[in-house]
């Protein structure tokens with residue numbers, strides 16, 4: 001009996017298995033509008049047996065984009081362009097989710113394959129970035145510290161984007177509070193130097209994330225809500241696993257259903273040692289300390305490894321990124337390797353089934 005291929009429920013939504021597609025920016029949108037590439041890219045994972053497909057970090061406002069080529073949900077045209085993409089994922093049996101994001105001080109950067117690095121200047125299509133404090137990420141342009149009205153606007157933008165996501169057909173929402181982007185910048189004492197009610201104590205640093213959770217759950221009360229958190233900054237004096245567990249518990253009390261545990265991204269001087277499953281212990285810590293359901297992610301590239309993580313109680317689901325890019329049918333292969341009897345092998349491909 002495979003735990004990886006046992007369904008999991010989030011509120012009223014049932015996911016056919018626990019092997020999920022982690023959000024992955026494609027840097028291929030035009031004015032925030034997803035393109036044909038996104039359609040094929042995301043639909044193939046659903047054909048490949050994924051239980052949940054989380055569409056890439058999708059900006060809640062133009063200034064929240066990591067790069068000018070990010071997808072968005074700040075207008076209705078973007079919402080309408082997502083509709084057939086979401087329908088394609090759902091028609092293939094996956095649950096479709098989207099990661100709602102604001103990049104804060106790490107916005108307005110060149111995409112990885114542009115051949116350039118760092119901040120895109122305003123003269124080249126970039127924009128002024130915002131952050132909790134006017135402290136730059138190493139090598140990037142200086143952000144402007146958000147004032148009270150700016151913070152209220154961020155909260156409202158998350159709520160409006162959540163509403164559009166639901167209208168587009170997404171069945172699960174994920175708030176991006178990891179990888180050194182805006183909400184993580186508020187959480188971490190290394191990037192949040194504020195002395196108002198959004199800085200200082202853990203309660204204050206978590207205030208923006210909790211407001212965003214409240215606003216998103218108000219805008220879409222029935223929709224399961226996931227939160228991606230970096231569980232450590234991998235840097236002295238930074239955000240850590242205990243703070244993550246405390247904030248995850250608070251978030252769960254406010255209505256968040258599931259926690260996607262990643263790490264890092266806040267500062268350039270982070271010291272990470274990567275290897276197979278290098279973030280699993282962080283997910284296990286949050287699961288144990290906060291008593292919330294979690295997914296583990298990070299170099300979990302084979303079925304037996306994923307199965308062990310679940311059967312040992314370290315996580316409730318496994319997310320993978322790059323392995324799905326190598327093999328968009330990762331879940332079909334994993335099911336075969338684990339001897340799991342699944343009924344969603346595409347009928348068009350049955351002749352290839354082992």
Ligand SMILES: Cc1cc2nc3c(=O)[nH]c(=O)nc-3n(C[C@H](O)[C@H](O)[C@H](O)COP(=O)(O)O)c2cc1C
Nearest residue numbers: 022023024025056057297298299300320321322323
């Ligand atoms: C091409 C690419 C784009 C990514 N974009 C995002 C993103 O939009 N949001 C996010 O939270 N993580 C993003 N990530 C991180 C992945 O979701 C994942 O956490 C990471 O790659 C580790 O998992 P893996 O070893 O299975 O790839 C991206 C990773 C890759 C390779």
